[in-house]
Amino acid sequence: MTVLEKTEQEAAAEVPPRRRRTTGWLLTVGMAVGLLVLVPVAAGIGAYPIPVADVLASVQHKVGLGGHELDRVAESVLWNVRFPRIVLALLVGASLGCAGALMQGVFGNPLAEPGTIGVSVGAAVGAVASISLGLSFFGNWTLPAMAFAAGLGTVLLVYGMSRSGGRTEVVTLILTGIAVNAFCGALVGLFIFLADTAAVNQITFWQLGSLSQATWERVLAVLPCAAIGLLLAPLYSRRLDLLALGDRPARHLGVDVERLRIVLILVVALLTAAAVSVAGVIGFVGLVVPHLLRMAAGPGHRFLVPGSALGGAVVLLGADLAARTMAAPAELPLGVLTALLGSPFFFWLLRRTRRKQGGWA
Amino acid sequence: MRLLRPRPTPPSPAEPGDVLAAAEALHVRLGSRVVLHGVSVAARAGEVLALVGPNGAGKSTLLGALAGDLPVAEGGVRIHGRPASEWSAPELALRRAVLPQSAELSFPFTVEEVVRMGRAPWAAIGAEEDDAAVAEAMARAEVTAFAGRPFSALSGGERARVALARVLAQRASLLLLDEPTAALDLKHQELVLRLCRERARAGDAVVVVLHDLGLAAAYAHRVAILRAGKVAADGPPDEVFSDRLLSEVYDQEVEVLPHPRTGAVLVTPKRDS
Numbered sequence: 181m182t183v184l185e186k187t188e189q190e191a192a193a194e195v196p197p198r199r200r201r202t203t204g205w206l207l208t209v210g211m212a213v214g215l216l217v218l219v220p221v222a223a224g225i226g227a228y229p230i231p232v233a234d235v236l237a238s239v240q241h242k243v244g245l246g247g248h249e250l251d252r253v254a255e256s257v258l259w260n261v262r263f264p265r266i267v268l269a270l271l272v273g274a275s276l277g278c279a280g281a282l283m284q285g286v287f288g289n290p291l292a293e294p295g296t297i298g299v300s301v302g303a304a305v306g307a308v309a310s311i312s313l314g315l316s317f318f319g320n321w322t323l324p325a326m327a328f329a330a331g332l333g334t335v336l337l338v339y340g341m342s343r344s345g346g347r348t349e350v351v352t353l354i355l356t357g358i359a360v361n362a363f364c365g366a367l368v369g370l371f372i373f374l375a376d377t378a379a380v381n382q383i384t385f386w387q388l389g390s391l392s393q394a395t396w397e398r399v400l401a402v403l404p405c406a407a408i409g410l411l412l413a414p415l416y417s418r419r420l421d422l423l424a425l426g427d428r429p430a431r432h433l434g435v436d437v438e439r440l441r442i443v444l445i446l447v448v449a450l451l452t453a454a455a456v457s458v459a460g461v462i463g464f465v466g467l468v469v470p471h472l473l474r475m476a477a478g479p480g481h482r483f484l485v486p487g488s489a490l491g492g493a494v495v496l497l498g499a500d501l502a503a504r505t506m507a508a509p510a511e512l513p514l515g516v517l518t519a520l521l522g523s524p525f526f527f528w529l530l531r532r533t534r535r536k537q538g539g540w541a
Numbered sequence: 542m543r544l545l546r547p548r549p550t551p552p553s554p555a556e557p558g559d560v561l562a563a564a565e566a567l568h569v570r571l572g573s574r575v576v577l578h579g580v581s582v583a584a585r586a587g588e589v590l591a592l593v594g595p596n597g598a599g600k601s602t603l604l605g606a607l608a609g610d611l612p613v614a615e616g617g618v619r620i621h622g623r624p625a626s627e628w629s630a631p632e633l634a635l636r637r638a639v640l641p642q643s644a645e646l647s648f649p650f651t652v653e654e655v656v657r658m659g660r661a662p663w664a665a666i667g668a669e670e671d672d673a674a675v676a677e678a679m680a681r682a683e684v685t686a687f688a689g690r691p692f693s694a695l696s697g698g699e700r701a702r703v704a705l706a707r708v709l710a711q712r713a714s715l716l717l718l719d720e721p722t723a724a725l726d727l728k729h730q731e732l733v734l735r736l737c738r739e740r741a742r743a744g745d746a747v748v749v750v751l752h753d754l755g756l757a758a759a760y761a762h763r764v765a766i767l768r769a770g771k772v773a774a775d776g777p778p779d780e781v782f783s784d785r786l787l788s789e790v791y792d793q794e795v796e797v798l799p800h801p802r803t804g805a806v807l808v809t810p811k812r813d814s
Contacts, residue, residue: 200651288647422658424647428610433711434549434634434662479648 203476204483211490215270218494222269222501223262227509230254230262265394269500270493271406272391272455273465277492278413279451280466281473281485285420286444287342289353290471294452295463297342297353298360302334303327303449303456305367308383312375320401328405328453334360335445335452389460389515391500398458405454409447410489416444417481424479462515464522465492465499471529549631551666552621552714554744557587561621561715561746562607562637568615569599569606576602578770579616584715584746589737591757591778592750594767595791600750601642601719603767607748608639608717620715634662637715642723644704649691652684652703659710674710681736682706683729697724705733709740716740718749722756734760754795754808758782766790779806 220239224230230250238258240247249255276294283292283299294300306326309315318325338360342353372383385393419440422430427437455462469491470484477483496514499521503512555561562584569577576599584590584607592600605611606618609625618625621636628636638659646655656679660671679685682702687695692703701724708716718737722730734756737747741762751757757764758778766773766781768790774781787795787808794811 290648418661418664421650421654422661424650425655425658426641426645426647429639429641431610431630432608432634432637432639433658434631434665436630474648478654479650480654 200478200480201483204478204480204487207473207477208483208487208490211487211494214494215490215497218497218501219266222266222497223258225501225505226257226262228253228257230258260395264396264399265391265500266497267399268391268394268402268458269497271399271402272459272462273492273494273496274410274489275406275451275455275492276462276465276496277469277488277490278410278485279448279455280492281470281481281488282413282416282420282444282448282451283466284470285423285481285484286441286448287339287353288424288426290474291467292353293464293467294448294455295461296467297338297357298364299331299334299338299448299452300456300461300463301361301364301368302337303331303453304387304461305334305364305371306330306453307386307457308368308371311379311383311386312371314379320397321404324401324405324453324457327457328449331453331456332446332449334364335449339441339445385513386460387515388513389462389518390503390511390513391459392504392511394458402454402458405450405457409451409454412443412447413451413489414482414486416440416447417485420444420481420485421479460515462496462518464518464525465495468522468525469495471525549629549635549662549665552636555586555621555714555746557585557744559586559746560584560619561586562717562748563619564603564606564616565619566616567603567606567613567618569602569611570614571602571611575614576770577606580767580770580772581616582607582765582772582775584748586714586744586746587741588762589734589741589747589749589760591761591764592748592767593752593754593757593764594773598767599770600767604639604717604719604748604750608637609633610639631662631665634711634713635666636713637717638708638711638713640704640708640716640718640721642719644700646692649693651689651691652695652706653679653688655692655703656684656688656706656710659707662711662713674712678706678710681709683732698726698729701725702729702733705736709736714745716745716747716749718747720750720752722751722753730756754782754787758806758808782806782808 220232220235223235224232234250234254235258237247238250238255241249250258280293283294284290306329307323310323310326315326316322338356342356372380375383419435422433422435431437470488473484473487473491499518500514503514503517506512560583564580564582567577567580568575580603582590592603594600602611606613609618609620609628620628620633653675657675659678660674663671679688682705684699684702684706687699692700695703701721705721721733725733737749738760741747761778763776764778764781765775773790774786782797784795784797787797796809796811798807800807
């Protein structure tokens with residue numbers, strides 16, 4: 181073997197993972213910058229426009245770093261309407277993106293996502309039940325708690341039904357998703373039937389997926405779920421990588437597979453509940469964001485899990501901004517918008533997989 | 542989470558001849574079927590032990606049991622001297638590496654990333670030779686040339702060698718290989734079994750499931766012939782491989798003859814010509 185060949189081999193050995201790592205860093209920085217730009221812009225745009233400079237000045241004033249207070253209306257719009265909504269969009273987007281990445285890893289299946297396999301609708305049943313029946317045993321946290329319980333039940337159901345012999349076949353997973361979506365859809369319908377008119381309005385609106393009723397109370401209501409989920413998820417990245425080898429090989433490498441799955445299913449249920457309980461069913465964020473990031477920076481979960489949270493936050497903030505400005509003064513439902521944009525992506529993914537590997541077996 | 546768990550204890554080095562894995566009068570039940578009836582075998586440091594036998598004889602099940610994967614119905618499995626069930630998953634991972642029959646991967650990790658996964662058990666105790674171990678394992682299994690390619694783009698034989706490299710990178714002193722040669726061409730079959738001999742010479746215990754009796758005769762120190770969940774014979778290949786026994790076990794006339802030049806054991810089915 182000549183020296184040249186050897187260096188070429190070494191180059192082939194080392195460049196791609198390193199390039200992937202660089203891509204990962206670039207994407208992280210890019211998304212963080214995107215977020216820093218998008219937040220003040222989103223805070224300024226709306227029926228009552230506020231210049232970005234004023235937004236920044238008001239924020240500076242609030243945290244005691246100079247700046248100045250705005251007039252009362254602007255201050256109130258900014259801090260009681262826009263910022264809670266932005267924070268909610270970030271929390272919901274991060275939760276959905278992260279939940280998508282985790283689910284795909286846990287199921288070893290790139291189509292798994294809270295929306296497609298019915299976990300979102302499952303969580304929605306819990307939330308609708310609490311609105312319809314007027315439950316309030318946990319005060320402000322009743323709705324998220326109900327959404328969590330119902331969401332957890334649904335993930336366990338889907339998990340139990342679609343796995344056999346340590347593997348999840350795509351067809352079984354998707355069919356289970358269809359069945360779960362249908363059943364939970366019917367339950368939601370039943371609760372709407374049982375609800376009074378005010379509750380019906382609230383439910384329908386929320387079913388379309390929207391952040392328009394954002395308040396700081398709502399932010400506080402979902403913050404525990406979202407924060408716990410988002411903080412726990414990255415701890416399991418390395419073990420998720422090993423899970424890609426299959427259950428047994430992962431065990432052979434020291435992963436306590438059953439325990440890992442149960443913890444991650446709990447985390448997914450927490451994140452989905454956080455998103456669904458405030459924003460309704462918002463599909464495709466958890467599918468599209470991890471997919472795009474995986475294509476760009478490889479499947480390593482140490483980047484993918486936090487990256488999908490960050491990416492989800494950016495995407496949902498952007499989508500919400502579009503939803504409330506495109507048809508102003510009316511507002512498009514956010515869930516409708518993400519589905520409009522996300523479904524074609526799904527089509528494209530199907531076509532691409534068919535072309536490359538003849539479809540999913 | 543990690544703070545709550547005790548660190549796995551690193552393995553102590555094995556002396557040649559130490560029994561690193563042993564099945565003792567082992568019975569294993571899969572579903573309602575009893576697959577192993579009272580099997581006793583021992584894998585010793587410094588030895589290659591080949592498990593051979595017809596399809597369905599229980600070779601892979603025995604390998605799985607020696608890996609600590611399967612629940613034991615009766616009898617026992619010891620790994621590094623302790624009952625398999627007493628080890629935690631991270632501790633086992635420092636002591637035995639397993640090559641599964643087929644290598645699968647859910648996401649398009651590159652070859653190098655896959656091999657590096659073999660180092661995961663050592664992350665918990667902070668071993669530092671990761672890069673060296675990965676590079677050496679890739680060189681041994683001859684996969685360095687496509688280290689940067691995604692695993693999903695490889696042929697079956699290439700995948701099998703990558704999986705082997707991952708197992709080598711784990712640097713466990715007990716290697717359990719389930720049909721490592723099934724997807725490989727002639728040259729790479731020889732490569733893999735030479736590697737097994739090398740690992741044994743370096744002091745590891747190697748257990749390998751083989752279908753090719755010629756390979757088993759040429760490379761194994763000891764062979765265990767399984768038939769219907771029992772050990773039909775266990776010993777050095779030139780002692781246990783006989784026309785009569787093999788013909789009976791495989792239900793097919795088999796000839797065992799010395800190689801005309803080297804005198805080594807050759808095994809071939811009897812064909813009418």
